[in-house]
Amino acid sequence: MTAGSTDRVAVFDRERPRLLAVAFRILGSDADAQDVVQDAWTRYVRADADEIRNVQAWLTTVVTRLCLDLLRRSREEPRRPEDLPPAPGGDDPEDVALLAGELTAAFTVVVEALTPPQRVALILHDVFGAPFDEIAHILGTTEGSAKKLASRARGRVRGTPRPDVESGEARRVVGAFMQAARQGDVDGLVEVLHPDVLRTADPQVLRPGAPQRVQGIEAVVEETRAMRASARRARLAVIDGRPGIAVGPGPLAALVFTIADGLIVHYDVIADPRRLALLHIED
Structure with a gap:
């Protein structure tokens, strides 16, 4: 193993937990998250290091786009009900993060209900704090469109009934x-x-x-x-x-x-x- 490949292994091992967390939150599946991160590793090994200015951003982009591809294929070939995580028993223009605590209560609802771009925008911004310009780059859209995607997803999540506990x-x-x-x-x-x-x-x-x-x-x-x-x-x-x-x-x-x-x-x-x-x- 060369020094360069050793460095790449070390960098990827450092980033792997975060990449797995992002993939899992978007996909809702351990197995799918593992597959996506492994695919990202293969692409990272083959990439030209001189063309990667920010490794963390590059890897996040690759993982998120792989998640999008997988979600879109799933839409074309829907999973059977038993393959989906079980769910616990209109538009919101407010540009305020849900934060992890509120989104967690509706986690499985998000997995099933939102479009792939909505899920990416909501989870990257509200759960991981990614800026909208970064999300727009990943989605191949404008920053304004990325904000609208997150807002619509946020409104849908907030409109989902949740247990009201004293x-x-x-x-x-x-x-x-x-x-x-x-x-x-x-x-x-x-x-x-x-x-x-x-x-x-x-x-x-x-x-x-x-x-x-x-x-x-x-x-x-x-x-x-x-x-x-x-x-x-x-x-x-x-x-x-x-x-x-x-x-x-x-x-x-x-x-x-x-x-x-x-x-x-x-x-x-x-x-x-x-x-x-x-x-x-x-x-």
Whole structure:
């Protein structure tokens, strides 16, 4: 292996978690995200290094366009219902980011409902904080059009009914989850998790190869018990105005929850630095 190829491996390994996070949020599938990032690696190896001025931007563009191609092919050849992530039980001109906490509550709705360009614009801007000029370049459109795509997607997401939980009840459920996670208390976890609970997470907080999407109470309980050490560094927090959990100093990760009828139906572990930077976290 030459020095140049060694450098490329190091650069790509550094960027891989973020690329996987972007691909997964756009596609909603671990397997598809892995395939897209692997394809991006192949293209990166074959590219002329002298023509790549900004590696991070170049890789993000390649991954996002590969996601768009895959989404468009899926539209032409729709997936069977069982292949789609399960969904939890008009136009908005307001140019304000949803931020990760609000979008998480409608994550699977976004996967199924938005057009490919809308999904890209919304997720790159509202979830990862990408500027609209960068998004416009990726989509091959104008900055104004990219803003309109995100606005329309945002309005569609906000128009989707979501569980309306009284904050005191949500704090109780989140607190009970954290306490049970710290103690490895299976019964305590079962009491607060929906049988079909969905856990999504950024790769930065997962062991290599671990899925970004885990569903079902047994799988989530098993994973949570295995992460007792991390749970001991957790604390209750208010994340974008909603009860949540912050882990470690910094924090290193934040958990945002969707709760219905006193049970956690979905929670997202946010560890990507760009996503964390968009959150407003108060102890």
